[in-house]
Amino acid sequence: MEALMQSSPGARTLINDRWRDYFAGCGYLGLQSHPALVQAAIETLQQYGLSTATSRGGFGEHPVYQHVEQTAAEFFESERAIYFVSGYLGNTILLQGLQGDYEQIFVDRDSHFSVWDGVQNAGIPVTPFQHCDPEDLSACCRAKLRPGERPLVITDGVFPISGEIAPVRDYVDALAPYDGAILCLDDAHATGVIGEKGQGTLEHFGVQGKGRYTTYTLSKALAGHGGVIAQEATVVEKLVRNSTVPGATSPSPLPAAAAAARALELVRGDSSLRRRLWANVRHAKEGVRELGWPVANTPVPILCLGARPGLDLARLQSELFARDICVAHVTRYSSTPPGGALRIAIFATHTAEQIDRMIAELGALV
Numbered sequence: 001m002e003a004l005m006q007s008s009p010g011a012r013t014l015i016n017d018r019w020r021d022y023f024a025g026c027g028y029l030g031l032q033s034h035p036a037l038v039q040a041a042i043e044t045l046q047q048y049g050l051s052t053a054t055s056r057g058g059f060g061e062h063p064v065y066q067h068v069e070q071t072a073a074e075f076f077e078s079e080r081a082i083y084f085v086s087g088y089l090g091n092t093i094l095l096q097g098l099q100g101d102y103e104q105i106f107v108d109r110d111s112h113f114s115v116w117d118g119v120q121n122a123g124i125p126v127t128p129f130q131h132c133d134p135e136d137l138s139a140c141c142r143a144k145l146r147p148g149e150r151p152l153v154i155t156d157g158v159f160p161i162s163g164e165i166a167p168v169r170d171y172v173d174a175l176a177p178y179d180g181a182i183l184c185l186d187d188a189h190a191t192g193v194i195g196e197k198g199q200g201t202l203e204h205f206g207v208q209g210k211g212r213y214t215t216y217t218l219s220k221a222l223a224g225h226g227g228v229i230a231q232e233a234t235v236v237e238k239l240v241r242n243s244t245v246p247g248a249t250s251p252s253p254l255p256a257a258a259a260a261a262r263a264l265e266l267v268r269g270d271s272s273l274r275r276r277l278w279a280n281v282r283h284a285k286e287g288v289r290e291l292g293w294p295v296a297n298t299p300v301p302i303l304c305l306g307a308r309p310g311l312d313l314a315r316l317q318s319e320l321f322a323r324d325i326c327v328a329h330v331t332r333y334s335s336t337p338p339g340g341a342l343r344i345a346i347f348a349t350h351t352a353e354q355i356d357r358m359i360a361e362l363g364a365l366v
């Protein structure tokens with residue numbers, strides 16, 4: 001199916017010349033055309049132009065990037081934050097930056113491509129463990145770690161297609177026997193969305209603390225661009241010192257960076273968007289469960305409708321599209337279940353009527 005997006009993505013999106021109910025992508029808070037973000041981008045564009053055209057190590061340091069970092073540190077309640085060009089690179093920065101603090105890597109098999117790229121670049125022994133399986137993680141640690149060795153465990157916090165939350169509390173227990181163990185989460189789909197304050201998966205489980213690291217993206221729910229890691233000042237300094245990425249990449253375009261900072265300010269002071277999102281998620285999940293898909297009772301705004309005998313998911317997606325309802329049909333992305341899935345993304349800005357119509361049309365088609 002060829003699709004051309006002709007408006008800002010939101011609950012209603014213009015695609016192929018028709019306004020449609022849009023349940024795809026990652027704009028979970030519906031901020032992509034928020035007037036305050038657009039205004040921040042315009043003002044920055046007028047004042048500073050598009051980019052610094054150099055990395056931040058030399059003359060590329062800029063008040064806009066410093067403002068993103070200050071705002072992110074406040075949002076995630078940390079001493080400091082580092083802002084870099086793409087959430088994708090956050091895992092590489094963590095794994096390079098923390099070298100010397102761990103001897104072996106353990107990675108969830110179904111982790112995102114960015115996690116695997118980071119792992120493969122680290123040049124440290126790697127053991128994959130079964131997806132979302134703390135017992136297998138424990139078994140792998142027991143089998144591989146020599147006395148005194150420190151494990152680094154890395155996984156998506158929220159998986160992009162399956163919508164599962166990694167069982168992080170159980171991972172913390174599995175790592176308890178190992179002094180200096182490190183847990184790293186890629187929270188691209190949890191940033192601003194999961195946890196009372198939107199701080200992500202560690203906050204959701206209440207297990208923030210020493211040796212626990214998260215990489216965030218500002219390009220999805222927060223409608224900006226780039227990635228962030230928020231930590232103690234000494235850790236941030238170490239990441240900048242040890243990783244090749246921050247000094248060797250051009251940072252995000254200035255208007256997008258300014259919009260991201262504005263988004264962080266907006267959702268820090270006000271949890272109403274998150275609450276509306278979670279209410280919509282609850283409502284949509286109830287409907288999908290009634291159609292026989294067992295989606296987990298979590299605030300994750302991703303509903304994964306797996307394959308069923310006799311059901312053609314590609315046809316289902318195109319029938320919904322013909323009724324002006326957009327959902328993704330995924331067959332190859334990381335964390336896609338066997339047989340593919342329809343991925344339904346819920347936004348804070350969807351109306352109950354839109355969700356009801358999507359469920360009703362889906363129900364009529366299955």
Ligand SMILES: Cc1ncc(COP(=O)(O)O)c(C=O)c1O
Pocket residue numbers: 086087088089112114156160186188189217218219226227
């Ligand atoms: C789990 C995960 N991590 C990282 C990324 C990349 O983030 P960014 O778009 O900020 O590079 C994605 C993007 O889709 C993702 O799904």
